[in-house]
Amino acid sequence: MVRFLINSQPNNKTIIMKKLFLTLVLALSICSVKGQEQTQENFKKDEIKLNGLFLILGAFDITYEHILNEESAIGITAFLPIDNDVSDDIKYYISPYYRMYFGNKNNASGFFAEGFGMLNKTDRNIGLFDDNDENFKTDFALGLALGGKWVTKKGFIFELSTGIGRNLFNNDDSDYEIIGKGGISLGYRF
Numbered sequence: 731m732v733r734f735l736i737n738s739q740p741n742n743k744t745i746i747m748k749k750l751f752l753t754l755v756l757a758l759s760i761c762s763v764k765g766q767e768q769t770q771e772n773f774k775k776d777e778i779k780l781n782g783l784f785l786i787l788g789a790f791d792i793t794y795e796h797i798l799n800e801e802s803a804i805g806i807t808a809f810l811p812i813d814n815d816v817s818d819d820i821k822y823y824i825s826p827y828y829r830m831y832f833g834n835k836n837n838a839s840g841f842f843a844e845g846f847g848m849l850n851k852t853d854r855n856i857g858l859f860d861d862n863d864e865n866f867k868t869d870f871a872l873g874l875a876l877g878g879k880w881v882t883k884k885g886f887i888f889e890l891s892t893g894i895g896r897n898l899f900n901n902d903d904s905d906y907e908i909i910g911k912g913g914i915s916l917g918y919r920f
Contacts, residue, residue: 773797773837777805779887779917788813789820791913795829797838803829807911821866823850825911827875837881844875848895848909871895871909887917 781791790812795805807825811817825848833840848871873895880888892912900907 774885774919777887777917777919779889779915781913781915783914784809788816793915800836800838801831803838819853821851823848839879839881841878844877844893846873846875846893846895846911847871848873848911850909852907867900869897869900869907871897873909873911875911881919885919887919889915889917
């Protein structure tokens, strides 16, 4: 067998087949790279969403999201109560976030994991019958969220999400605060 390898000379057919194979591989790789660039550029990159669950419960929760690439996005959510029952517990929150999308979709949709910050003003003594504004404290929380987002070809969005975080300031040993975030949102990609 060693003698066969030493004595064998590549013939013209072998050289032509190798060149043809190499040319085909190069052509296919260029086409696939070009196709990936086009899918990345073709979808719209801005979204606006309204949380329908919080709207039913008495609060206005709106989100703007900008897609960085097909796997990640940044955004900001603003929450304002419109019902007195909700405003007794929370005055507002503003929550910037960063999301990573997972799965085989190429348009920043599907399952996601999110890291968020949240500037909030909440009642530290929730459950007391004291309407005194002194109980409200402004704080900043860090947290994580999970969810899913589905986008139609026309750009309409349906999103489910839930998250939890912890306030970092104004906490003492007996009263640390866990903050929640989530919803059922409808929106549009433009």
